[in-house]
Amino acid sequence: MAEALTVSIGELPLKNPVIAAPGEHLIEDGGLAAAIASGAGAVVMKSTNESDAAKRQLRQAEYAALGPDWRPVAWDPKAVDATILTRSGLHPLGFEAWLDQAARHDRLARASDCLLMPSLVLADLGAAVASARRIEQAGLRVLELNIGTPYASQAARGAVSTELDPGRVSEIVGAVTAAVSIPVWVKLSGQSERVTALAAAATAAGAATVVIAGRALGLVPDLDTMTPHLGTSCGVGGFWNLPLTCHWLAETRAALGPEQPLIGINGATSGEDVARMMLAGATAVGLSSAVMMRGFGVLSDAVAALQAYCDTRALPAAGLIGRAADARRRFSDLPVLDNVWRHHIPRAAGAAH
Numbered sequence: 381m382a383e384a385l386t387v388s389i390g391e392l393p394l395k396n397p398v399i400a401a402p403g404e405h406l407i408e409d410g411g412l413a414a415a416i417a418s419g420a421g422a423v424v425m426k427s428t429n430e431s432d433a434a435k436r437q438l439r440q441a442e443y444a445a446l447g448p449d450w451r452p453v454a455w456d457p458k459a460v461d462a463t464i465l466t467r468s469g470l471h472p473l474g475f476e477a478w479l480d481q482a483a484r485h486d487r488l489a490r491a492s493d494c495l496l497m498p499s500l501v502l503a504d505l506g507a508a509v510a511s512a513r514r515i516e517q518a519g520l521r522v523l524e525l526n527i528g529t530p531y532a533s534q535a536a537r538g539a540v541s542t543e544l545d546p547g548r549v550s551e552i553v554g555a556v557t558a559a560v561s562i563p564v565w566v567k568l569s570g571q572s573e574r575v576t577a578l579a580a581a582a583t584a585a586g587a588a589t590v591v592i593a594g595r596a597l598g599l600v601p602d603l604d605t606m607t608p609h610l611g612t613s614c615g616v617g618g619f620w621n622l623p624l625t626c627h628w629l630a631e632t633r634a635a636l637g638p639e640q641p642l643i644g645i646n647g648a649t650s651g652e653d654v655a656r657m658m659l660a661g662a663t664a665v666g667l668s669s670a671v672m673m674r675g676f677g678v679l680s681d682a683v684a685a686l687q688a689y690c691d692t693r694a695l696p697a698a699g700l701i702g703r704a705a706d707a708r709r710r711f712s713d714l715p716v717l718d719n720v721w722r723h724h725i726p727r728a729a730g731a732a733h
């Protein structure tokens with residue numbers, strides 16, 4: 381029952397909630413075509429902006445997969461539980477060529493009932509507004525605006541943005557949503573204790589939805605060289621981000637209400653994780669690094685696993701949204717137990733076992 385996976389972000393239906401989120405595997409035509417063919421409900425292109433420094437950053441980009449001992453492991457499909465460290469840049473094509481790629485793949489996506497999403501990373505606001513207008517004029521159906529890359533403090537000045545002030549989020553999102561009539565999805569930084577306030581500002585300023593939330597910066601010292609892996613602070617991600625994403629989804633749902641669609645991102649690696657983020661409040665969920673590392677089968681497997689989970693529960697995918705979030709209770713409302721803490725300490729400290 382494929383239709384049981386359908387969800388809606390405002391007026392836009394998605395055939396399923398699995399989103400191919402941007403990364404280097406969605407730079408070239410082959411990757412975009414493979415993501416569309418995987419059966420994902422939406423595919424977000426590798427982002428662009430007007431900054432030459434952001435493009436140059438892609439030529440300087442490096443990637444590392446680290447095991448649980450923080451030592452490098454092979455970047456391959458077996459590295460399922462790796463921590464991923466990256467210094468990425470933006471799409472290498474100029475804007476006109478990128479827009480042409482978007483228009484061509486939008487046609488391909490429409491034929492597969494998939495939503496192709498062009499993505500802008502904010503550098504200069506005036507330039508972002510102008511690009512958003514061109515994207516709408518090219519017939520694209522939606523725009524993702526990323527204002528929360530992890531890199532702004534480390535990248536060349538003005539190349540990308542990490543917006544952490546709700547007032548500034550209002551100004552940016554208001555300017556872009558006033559300029560176009562297509563829905564604007566706003567990807568927010570997770571590097572903040574105010575993700576919910578950023579989400580509230582973005583939706584009040586006209587965002588159709590918010591993508592919660594971008595990766596954080598991290599630094600991993602290499603014991604052999606005594607320098608940072610990849611030379612500096614990097615974008616850091618991995619499966620372990622899922623609880624943080626789910627927390628922000630639940631908080632944001634509580635603040636903005638169940639009618640406001642939210643997109644989950646950061647830490648999903650499977651269809652079960654898509655279900656987890658939906659239970660925490662997401663209407664749809666992006667997967668990026670798992671696909672970049674393990675291939676496009678991750679997306680088709682995720683759709684199949686989500687379908688299987690929904691079938692087992694006899695629920696449509698939309699029926700999952702927010703169930704765990706709405707079941708959250710305050711610590712003080714949970715029952716008093718029989719010193720359970722004694723089962724979680726060493727014997728010498730007085731353990732009960």
Ligand SMILES: Cc1cc2nc3c(=O)[nH]c(=O)nc-3n(C[C@H](O)[C@H](O)[C@H](O)COP(=O)(O)O)c2cc1C
Pocket residue numbers: 401402403404425426427428464466468469470471499501526567593594595617618621645646647648666667668669670
């Ligand atoms: C190598 C790499 C490149 C990325 N490029 C982009 C990009 O161009 N635009 C964007 O919005 N997000 C980009 N992201 C962020 C991902 O879309 C996603 O938000 C992040 O990796 C967390 O999700 P994940 O745990 O599924 O990887 C990139 C991530 C990685 C690892």
